[in-house]
Amino acid sequence: MIGHQLALMKREIWEHRSIYVTPIAIAVVVSLVSLAGMVTVSAFDKEVNIALFGATNIAGDAERQAALTVFFLGTSWVFLFALAILTTFYSLDSLYAERKDKSILFWRSLPITDAETVISKLLTAVFVLPLFTVAAIIVTHLVNLVITTGWVIVKGGNAAHLVWGSVTLFDNWAAALIVTVASAIWMSPFIGWFLFVSAFTKRSPLLMAFMPLIIVPIIEWIFFRSKIFASAVFGRGEVIPLFREMDIEHFFDEERMQVNEDLVSLLAHIDVGKFLLSPSVWVGVVVCGILVTAAIYVRRYRDES
Amino acid sequence: MNSLVSARGVSKHFGKVCAVDNVSFDIEKGRIMGLIGPNGAGKTTLLKAVLGLTECDGELSVLGLDPFRQRKELMQNICFIADVAVLPRWIRVSQLLDFVETTHPNFSRDKAEALLAKTKVNTRRDSRVRELSKGMVTQLHLAIIAAIDARLLVLDEPTLGLDIIFRKEFYANLLSDYFDEERTILVTTHQVEEIENILTDIMFINEGRIILDASMDSLGEDYVELLALGEKADQARAIGPIAERDVFGKKIMLFEKPDRARLAQLGELHTPSVADLFVAKVKGAAA
Numbered sequence: 350m351i352g353h354q355l356a357l358m359k360r361e362i363w364e365h366r367s368i369y370v371t372p373i374a375i376a377v378v379v380s381l382v383s384l385a386g387m388v389t390v391s392a393f394d395k396e397v398n399i400a401l402f403g404a405t406n407i408a409g410d411a412e413r414q415a416a417l418t419v420f421f422l423g424t425s426w427v428f429l430f431a432l433a434i435l436t437t438f439y440s441l442d443s444l445y446a447e448r449k450d451k452s453i454l455f456w457r458s459l460p461i462t463d464a465e466t467v468i469s470k471l472l473t474a475v476f477v478l479p480l481f482t483v484a485a486i487i488v489t490h491l492v493n494l495v496i497t498t499g500w501v502i503v504k505g506g507n508a509a510h511l512v513w514g515s516v517t518l519f520d521n522w523a524a525a526l527i528v529t530v531a532s533a534i535w536m537s538p539f540i541g542w543f544l545f546v547s548a549f550t551k552r553s554p555l556l557m558a559f560m561p562l563i564i565v566p567i568i569e570w571i572f573f574r575s576k577i578f579a580s581a582v583f584g585r586g587e588v589i590p591l592f593r594e595m596d597i598e599h600f601f602d603e604e605r606m607q608v609n610e611d612l613v614s615l616l617a618h619i620d621v622g623k624f625l626l627s628p629s630v631w632v633g634v635v636v637c638g639i640l641v642t643a644a645i646y647v648r649r650y651r652d653e654s
Numbered sequence: 655m656n657s658l659v660s661a662r663g664v665s666k667h668f669g670k671v672c673a674v675d676n677v678s679f680d681i682e683k684g685r686i687m688g689l690i691g692p693n694g695a696g697k698t699t700l701l702k703a704v705l706g707l708t709e710c711d712g713e714l715s716v717l718g719l720d721p722f723r724q725r726k727e728l729m730q731n732i733c734f735i736a737d738v739a740v741l742p743r744w745i746r747v748s749q750l751l752d753f754v755e756t757t758h759p760n761f762s763r764d765k766a767e768a769l770l771a772k773t774k775v776n777t778r779r780d781s782r783v784r785e786l787s788k789g790m791v792t793q794l795h796l797a798i799i800a801a802i803d804a805r806l807l808v809l810d811e812p813t814l815g816l817d818i819i820f821r822k823e824f825y826a827n828l829l830s831d832y833f834d835e836e837r838t839i840l841v842t843t844h845q846v847e848e849i850e851n852i853l854t855d856i857m858f859i860n861e862g863r864i865i866l867d868a869s870m871d872s873l874g875e876d877y878v879e880l881l882a883l884g885e886k887a888d889q890a891r892a893i894g895p896i897a898e899r900d901v902f903g904k905k906i907m908l909f910e911k912p913d914r915a916r917l918a919q920l921g922e923l924h925t926p927s928v929a930d931l932f933v934a935k936v937k938g939a940a941a
Contacts, residue, residue: 363749364742460759
């Protein structure tokens with residue numbers, strides 16, 4: 350069973366090269382942008398005191414750590430955004446492509462159950478894709494720190510202290526891992542829905558997946574004047590019950606737009622217990638389970654002739 | 655019981671259309687059974703039922719298992735080639751071998767490698783399936799299938815779209831690399847003349863019904879073709895052939911359960927080809 354799952358997940362990576370190509374491409378772009386940023390800033394560095402890396406006049410260690418964390422966050426969201434798109438396309442393609450190219454007849458000639466196959470695709474979407482993304486985030490982070498080190502050394506700073514001594518590497522990486530995997534679990538009802546559509550639809554999985562998400566709320570509003578479906582579906586995209594209360598309202602206020610000790614540790618803002626105890630997380634997992642079961646049944650019982 | 659496949663009153667309906675209509679047959683161990691029928695006769699549906707890909711009514715037992723409910727166990731001992739085009743196009747040859755090796759308990763990597771070494775695929779281990787010619791894909795698929803120690807091999811139009819050289823080679827390899835008395839093959843094809851010499855048994859299916867189920871050995875005894883001219887043709891016709899056709903002015907008549915001594919006086923006797931017998935049977939069933 351576990352041997353099968355590993356082989357099946359490996360197969361998914363062989364088939365969908367975008368699983369690793371996309372994070373690598375983003376890592377390269379982010380690193381280049383970061384390098385370009387350094388070069389640009391270094392041209393103005395007498396005028397523009399960004400008070401970040403290597404600036405010896407920075408207020409203190411905590412601020413420098415926070416600055417590096419903010420910088421790290423700034424690069425990470427690009428990866429999360431790409432992961433959302435990648436997961437959507439992967440899930441929609443996973444059970445559709447094999448029917449389109451008829452390879453499903455080959456896969457089903459092997460002693461592997463439909464449940465094993467569909468579950469491997471779910472696990473790939475919920476765990477494998479996020480893990481590749483986290484790996485790319487970590488590599489990008491390191492590359493950026495190396496670039497920063499170069500810049501600091503050129504400016505005559507002590508990189509060992511100002512950069513490597515200031516960055517909370519493992520705190521940031523652990524946070525990236527938790528946030529990424531938790532987001533995938535939080536969004537798993539969508540993954541389940543995409544897998545179901547992928548197994549079910551005869552054409553255009555993307556359209557078939559998103560049309561109901563738009564049409565059902567409209568119909569609900571016309572007939573019932575309510576927004577239950579819309580808030581259940583789109584509400585999920587708004588907030589994930591993973592973070593401690595933050596003063597989001599005033600986060601971008603002028604006087605608060607400064608890095609401070611609050612931002613040194615990302616883990617300090619994450620509350621895994623709150624996530625695991627949140628009923629809406631488990632409702633989502635159950636909905637995902639139902640939809641994945643439906644996808645298994647469709648693959649099992651559909652007659653492709 | 656020696657039957658590998660046993661069907662009793664098997665039917666399959668798609669809405670009001672009856673694709674397989676109350677079919678009963680047995681396939682015994684060590685046989686090569688050809689399932690022959692025109693398009694839409696129900697061949698593929700019947701094979702799908704045998705492979706557990708579709709649910710059907712009636713009693714169907716394959717290797718003593720219910721094919722639809724015990725699919726996973728069944729697939730450990732059955733192989734099938736549904737069509738030449740079903741290998742995933744994106745996969746590399748080496749990846750495909752790795753995957754089958756980890757997921758199929760009865761697959762022998764060594765045997766697959768040895769079989770591939772004799773083909774053009776040998777130097778293309780890093781190629782993707784889409785980069786191989788159709789003939790090479792078939793060689794690859796057959797090598798994988800032949801390396802699986804399975805008791806029943808089901809082939810549905812395995813050589814469709816291949817040129818004559820690959821078709822001949824496919825069946826030659828099938829016999830040399832796969833077949834032995836422990837194994838059984840069930841094959842469907844349109845190109846019946848290419849496989850009639852390898853079959854041990856034959857089954858004709860038309861409009862969902864089996865219209866002939868016989869061993870190849872018995873065909874020569876049960877059916878005879880008579881070449882007759884003029885008056886003798888009229889006499890022969892009176893005996894009641896199941897089919898008659900004209901070739902260059904000669905009448906060729908097909909008789910079932912013939913009185914050979916009597917027919918021999920009327921003209922030349924031949925063993926009919928499976929194709930001719932098939933045409934006669936299908937037309938007879940339609941009449």
